[in-house]
Amino acid sequence: MSLKFTRHARIAIGIAIAVTALSAFAAQTCIIDNLRMIWTGDTVVEGGKILYVVECPQGHKALALSPN
Numbered sequence: 001m002s003l004k005f006t007r008h009a010r011i012a013i014g015i016a017i018a019v020t021a022l023s024a025f026a027a028q029t030c031i032i033d034n035l036r037m038i039w040t041g042d043t044v045v046e047g048g049k050i051l052y053v054v055e056c057p058q059g060h061k062a063l064a065l066s067p068n
């Protein structure tokens with residue numbers, strides 16, 4: 001059994017972890033530096049749900065369930 005993940009799969013896992021972490025808090029703040037995340041204007045569809053790509057002032061990106 002191969003545990004070799006593609007680059008894309010690793011990114012997807014990272015995003016899934018980020019979404020889980022963001023969902024735990026009412027305010028959207030960066031999980032790395034706790035700065036406020038701002039919607040970049042981009043959206044992605046994951047599992048039939050629209051997720052909003054948000055970014056903190058230091059450039060860390062995550063996905064959020066709402067744009068603000």
Ligand SMILES: [Zn+2]
Binds near residue numbers: 031056058059060
């Ligand atoms: Zn950050």
